[in-house]
Each structure stands twice: as C-alpha cells, then as structure tokens.
Amino acid sequence: MSETRYTKDHEYIRVEGDVGIVGITDFAQSQLGDVVFVELPQAGKVVAKGAEAAVVESVKAASEVYAPVSGEVVDVNGAIEGQPGLVNEDPAGKGWFLKIKIKDKAELSELMDEAAYHAFVSSCS
C-alpha cells in the first residue's frame, strides 16, 4: 500500500514503507517541455526537506528538484540520465528521480495529498 504526496514545487513522493520515491509531476514535465538533461545526487547524500536534490533541464528551462522530506538518498534512477525522455513519457513510473529513506514521516503531513494537489494545479494555470 503506497500513498503519494505532492509539493508546491511539483515534486511527488510515493511512500513505500520507510522509503519515498521522488519525481516530478506530470504537470511539471508538461511545463518544462522535452527534458534533455538530469543531474542526480550520489546515493548516500543526506538532504534536508526543501533542499536541492537534483536538477532537471529542458531546452528552454532549468529547474531544481527539491527534497520533499528530509532523509538519505538511498537510490537514484540512472536510467533517466541516459534517457531523459522518460521523465516526459512516464513521470510517475519509469521517470522517477531518487529514493529517500524518510527520516521523519511527520514531514509528509505537511505535503498535499492528491486532491489538494489537483486543486493547486488548477489554480496555477
């Protein structure tokens, strides 16, 4: 059983046990345009909630990907470095960025759930 939470910077975190899978939302990939480059952290890096964890670039835009929660990066998706198009094609699946071992699950409650995020996105456009 997994639950997914969202940030105002359009990252998602899908919680599986004590690990969260982090990526950017479908809305974010559509706003960026064709993703051409991804810079991922080293596994083992400890990040604080809101800190820069990765970089994603399209031809005309560049964005930082911030850690939705604090924790340790336990895995990164090397596949999107070679095939950045995966971020556009399947942002919630094969286009994930990194896995964080969540330090404090209480931080999740500060993030939006799916319904709240949908409402947030419709207010953005």
Add this chain to the structure above:
Amino acid sequence: MLNNQGRPTTPKDSAVASHETFTRNRGLQMEEALLFEIGRTDVTGVDLDEPTAFVSRLGDLARDEEIGLPGLSEPETMRHFVRLSQKNYAIDSGLYPLGSCTMKHNPRLNESMARLPGFGDIHPLQPQSTVQGALALIEELAGWLMTLTNMDAVAMSPKAGAHGEYCGMAAIKAAIEAKGEGALRKVVLVPESAHGTNPATAAAIGFEVRSVPAGADGNVHPDAVRALMGPDVAAIMLTNPNTCGLFERQIVEIAQILHEGGGYFYCDGANFNAIVGKVRPGDLGIDAMHINLHKTFSTPHGGGGPGAGPVVLSSRLAPFAPVPFIKRDGDELALVEDAHGTQALGRLTAFHGQMGMFVRALSYILSHGSDGLKQASEDAVLNANYVRARLADLMSLPFGNRPCMHEVLFDDTWLKDTGVTTLDFAKAMIDEGYHPMTMYFPLVVHGAMLIEPTESESLASLELFIMTLRDLAMSALRGETTRFEGAPFYAPRRRLDETRAARAPVLRWIPPQPIMDAQQAAE
C-alpha cells in the same frame, strides 16, 4: 535566310511543379557540406615558401601528432563561405525587428575607418609615443559618451554589454568596500523584467539578487523599491527605457531612494538608443551605465559579436574605474595601465578594449552629430509607435495603448484559443521574408513579442511590415493554423529539433565510422 536561333520563351505549365533535385540544392539555395567533408589536410589556399634550413629551438616539445585540419584552395574557400553566408538573414537584406537588440543600419564608412592601417594595424603594446592618434580617438569617443550621458568618467575597456555590467557593478562593490560597508551591503535589487545578464552579473560579483516586482503599468514603482530598500542593499540594476519598451517614469525618485539609503544606481543602458540627445542619464541620478556600442552606435552585430560595452560613471564611482585609462598631460596622452597606487578596481581585460569598435562608433557619432543623434532617437521612437498604433486593434498590448519608446511589446492574449502560439506566429514571419521579433522576453508578460523597427526603416518598409503582420494576425484569428504550425516552409531549413541537439550533443565534427574504420585498418 532564316535565323534558326529562336526558341520558346513562355514558361510551360509544368514549370510550377516541384520535385526533389539530385543535389538537394533549390536553385540559388545551395546545400553546403561541412569543411571537414570537402577539405583535405594536404591542400592549402596560402602560398608560403618553406624556410631554409635552421636548427630548431623548440626543445623536446615539438608537435609530432597530426592535427587533422582540412584546408581548401582559395576558390573553394570563397565558395564555401559565400554559400554559407547565403543561409543567413541580415539587416542589409530585410527588416530585423528584434526588440532589445537594436538591429539598425551598419554604415560601411565605419568599416573602412576601422580598417585604416593607423587604427587596424597598430599593436596595443607598441610605445605610446607611436600611438598618440589612437589614444586621441579613444579620448574623443569618451568625451562624446560623457557629454551625451552627463556623467563624469567612462571606463572604455569592457568588451561587451555584459562585461560592462560587470565593470559597473564591480565599481559599485569597490566603492562600497572603500566605505567599509563591504560586509554589510550584499543585496542587489533587480526587476523581474531585467535581461538575464543583470542577475547573472550581480551573482558573479558575489551579490545576492532580490527581485523587484513590476507594476501593472509595466513600470517599476518607488514604493516597491522602498519596501525592499535597507542597509543591506548595495544597488539597483534597472534598465531604462525598460525591456517592456517603456521609460521608467519614476526613475528620479527611485534613484533618490537608493541614494538616501546609501546604495548605488546601476542602469542597464541596452536601450539608450531611444533617448540619446533627448535626456541625459546623469540627470536621472544614475551612477553607472554601460553603453552597447553595437546597439546604440551601430557597430555590427556580426552574427554574435564582437561588441563593446564602455561604462559611464558618476563622480561617486569614477575613482574606481578599472585600468587602463587615459591621462592627458598637455598635448601628450598617456595610458595608465598599472592599478597600483590608484583606487582602480583592477583590470578586466588584456590591453585597452575594443579599439575596432571605438573607431566605428565614433565614425557613426561624428556622421550624425548632436542633431542627427537626436533625430535618430526620435525616428526610432516614432517608428515603434507607428507600429504600435497600427497593430493595436488586432494584437494585445499588456500595458495599454500608451506611447512606447523605441520598441513595442505585445503579449499573446490576442492569440488565445486560436491554436497559434507566439512561436508559430514568429516562424510564419520568416516565410514572409522577415526576421521574427524577440519572443518570450521579457518574462513578465505571457508569450511576449517585442518589436523594435529602429530608425533605419523607411515609411514604405514599415507599411509593408505592418500590412504583413496584419495579414498574419487576421489569418491566425481566422484559425488558419496550417500556415503557422509548420512554418517556416520557405527557409533554408524547417524547424530544427532542439531536443535532439541537447539530449545527445554533437558539438564538433567527428569522422563517420567507415572512415575511422578504414584509418584504423590502414594503421
């Protein structure tokens, strides 16, 4: 006797049919291979005699690797680059309405003056007694720039506009450090509509950027500046006229707020061409402003440089100007090249700046004179307003139908629900024989289209341009999307795949695999 040399001279119907050609050329539109595909490493277009025998003094560092540089004979070289040139749009071939870039006529007198041996064929480090005329030229141009701006000093060495920004902001940092406030004043205020170079420059000098929101009228408002002003603020970087094509109405009050708060006023002078001879930046309270000689004073853009970005400075910043600068001693001119013993902020480039651009700019300035410079500004503003007035009924003006300066900014509100984007509209202009306007800049309006016709356009040229845009606009509003979606249809290339270019960058020529394999087999 019958003359049998007659032949049909009316085109047949089949003449309109098109087909792929064997060469992929389309008449005068020639495909051209890369130099590396047509050149040979043993061919040269330069005749040089082998030197007579000598004993090498290269030590043990002589190059024994092949370089792999192909050469072409002179006729081949000529043809290669002429064909390449024919794939470029240029001011000399058509109206080039790139807002913020100022694509005005480039007089050829300027080119011939810059090529006078007395300017082009002198070395930056030959004795100063042998280059007094060159120093006099720099001094003369500096004098014009100071008078036109009513400023106290000018740093001539910056190599381009962004380099000038760097120089001006460095002078501000030096002045702040001289007052012992270096640790305190760390923030630079930059409006959202600014050129990207402004925040990039501030960051490069170690300042923190604080964004100033623009008002609903496209101007920066004193209240917004006041709200952000504090003892930590070093300066504001404000473009005037701004990137929305508007004069900052309350610029004098903004300058006062900065000065009263102990900060400095940097002006991005990219748009100085709108106001030369009409108002002097020094009268507005500006402390530093770079002048893009390639915009305001017509030195050619050259497909991306070289530019030149002298920076005029107020008396508060003048002592901190970088070396070199010129000192007059009676009839003698001398370059001060050593920063030691001065308050100069240091050195920003080898030698003395873009002399070739100085000659061109002074040639332009002398040709115009003070009356012609004023007229040029007025004509630039008149032409932009004429375009605004004639398109205001069809295209949307984000800040209302009020007078603009040398460029007019439209947004894409008017294209809503047409299926045509700003990009499509711009690409369709290419098919009509125009270079697109500046798009998606400034960032403060959606789908920006920034049009700067410049003073170099005749009324007839402007009318045709206006009618063309009206035709395109009405076509877009009628929903005729095919004309736009695939555009351009008639350029040397159709739209290029920028995603492909960025995902797997190919940044140099690499021999095709069969050639590499053959080479390896031979080795």
Add this chain to the structure above:
Amino acid sequence: MRYLPLSDTDRSGMLARMGVQHVDELFADVPAHLLLKDPLDLPRRKGELDVARQLGRMAARNVTASSVPFFVGAGAYKHHVPATVDHLVQRSEFLTSYTPYQPEISQGTLQYLFEFQTQVALLTGMDVANASMYDGSTGTAEAVLMAHRVTRRNKAVLSGGLHPHYAEVVRTQSHLANDEVVTLAADVSASEDILSQIDNTTSCVVVQTPDFFGNPRDLTAIADKCHANGALLIAVFTEVVSLAALKSPGAMGADIVVGEGQSIGNALNFGGPYVGLFATRTKYVRQMPGRLCGETLDAEGRRGFVLTLSTREQHIRRDKATSNICTNSGLCALAFTIHMTLLGEAGLKRLARINHANAVQLSGLLAGVKGVEVLNKSFFNEFTIRVPGKAADVVEKLAAKGVLGGVPVSRLLSGKGLDDLIIVANTEVNTDDDRASFVAALKEVV
C-alpha cells in the same frame, strides 16, 4: 541625414495618423524638466568626406606595424591575413546578422561556428570547444571560474609565466568573487616550482605555454600532480600559431585549454576586438561558459545546426548561470575559421615553421650584439633578451630610429626588477632586411 530614411513629410504624416501633435508627446514619460529641447552643444552632422578626413588625421599620427621593422608581440601578433578573409567577413549576411537564435535563417553562422569549434578542438587536442570568448584574457578568467564549479574549490594557482594582464584579470575577478589566488613570482626562465603549490585544496593551476617570456612549457608533470589532487590544469596560450609547432596542451593532459586566437584571421586593432578560444573535455561541457553550437535535424530530416545546452546561460539560468557572458566574438571567430580553412594543416604547419625559423635567425643575430643576451633556451616565435640599461628607454630609442623592437617587460611588470628585459616577437612578416635594421639600430642604442 543619410542614414535616416524618414523625410519630414513622412514624420508629420505618421504623427498625424496617430493623432499626435509633436514627437515629444511620445516622450511624455520622461520628466518634463529633463527632456532636452535642443541638440546638445556638440558638433553637428558631417558628410562622409569630413568624417573620413577627421578620422584619417588621427590614424595618420600612429606608426603602423606594416610601415616599420616590427617585432612587438607579448600577447598580440602581426601576421599576414589573406585578402579573402576580410572580403568574406564583410559580406552583409555575416556582418549584419544577429546571434543565430532563429536557426532556420541562420544556418550560415551556425555552420561556421560548428566548424570553428571543431578546428579549435583539433588544434588544442581537446574534445570540445565553445563558439568563442571575448579574448584570451577574459577566457582565462572564465576558465578559472569553471574549474571552481567543477572542483567545488576556489583556489587558483597562477604560473609566473602567465601573461601579466591575464593574471591581473583573474585576480580582479577572484577578488570580486571572494576566491583565492596564488600568483607565483615572474618566471623568466621557466624554472618555477609549481608542483609544490598543488594540494587537495587547489581548484586549478593556470600555466601558459609558450609562456609570457617565450618558453615552451612541458605540462605533463603538472597535469599528473593536478589530477592526483583532484585539481584541473588550465593551459593558456597567447600565440595560437604555436599550437601547430608544439605538442598540444590536450596531449600533455590539460583539462581546459584557453587562449587568444587573434593571430589567425584578425588584425592587431590596438588590442581588440580579438577572439578567445576555449576548449575542454566532454565530461566538463555542462560547466563550460559561452555559446555552443550543435548538430541536429530539421523537420524534413536534413542536417542543421542550433545553439544548444543554453540552460547553462544567463538568459535561462539568470543568477545561477555559468557566466554572465551573452555574446561571443562571432565575426572574429569567422575570420579565424576562414583563415584556418585557407591554411589547412599543411599551410598552418609551414607558417609555424617560418615563424620559428625567423625567430631562430633573429635570436642568433641579437645574441651577436655586444651587451645583449638572449635568455631563452627554447622558444617558438618570441623570446626575451636582456639589454644594458633600462629596456623601456631602449625600446623608445629604437622607435625613434624607426624600429618597433619589442615590449619592455617593465611595461607589464613594473617594480619587479625586470627593467632590463625586452620580449621580442618575429613572425612571417619580418624580412631579412627588417632583422638587419633591428640589429643595426640596437647596436647604436645599447
């Protein structure tokens, strides 16, 4: 005014059509008391003939390189540029076009930039080069910043053989950015100990070859020590022709190669505009400053070129950009590419041999002048001599005799006890007669 197409009739007609009485109504946003009513008190417009006369008088007061025996180098070099080059760069479509942001109608500029990048990569022995920098000095400063980004350190070590202006530009920039710089003492004989300066806090080492005094430098050991400590080696050159004669910096292990390209295709121009060459390894390309042109396909599948990897640049990244640089030195890069195309490998190597042979000959002649000493063991096309007395005075006296005989080191390095040194350059433009005049004049002066 010959550059302004609008007539007074056009102007009044346009204003009338807009319902505007006077053009100053369009300047209504300018504070009224600051709007100038009359032209400033400066000279009025002039015809071509008058402008040409006025500028011609200034030009005539300068002693040109072609008019005298000329041996001035130290970062800018007098070479012969084929007539074809200047003809082609003045083609309207090159001269009067903008940065190639609309690739469909800018393939000419984009293709030559791609060719330029390839030529520079080949010459330097590197993987990839950018579309040029303002000049060698600013390029060197950008290289140092790039090394700081790559290594996440901020200490640069500058060789004492680095051109003093280049070193000063780096120091100015580093001061402004709060980065650290160690500058080694001026090193006339290429005997400095750089290796001991390199440790695991070093971001980069900047070494010029041939150095300011003309000595070719072997970079191999420095590269090894840099890499063992996680630092980058930045190799600098001011005379690009030397790359055809000397082992490439890439082959010696440099991570960034940067230098001045003026010698090929570009005139002396009293110091500018010039063209900075900048090359590096593929793995660092995203930390590179400046524009890059890349290959791609158009909608019909035809090869074409675009500016690419622009997310590094200021117009997208703003305060997080790799540099504030917004332009390159396009037309100078074009001149470089055309001249290099004319030369080709065969011509360039021969040009380099002629330069070297002439310099070897001159060094022999100067060494024969009593009191004059040639300091270099090895050199390419310039070297340093010691003269009795003050070098600056000697150079002035030579100038008075109609010989421009080099650059006194004291002009760039004052107060360093190097007041008796002159840097002398000799290229393909110098004849036997030039050399004889130089030697004869020098004998009289020292």
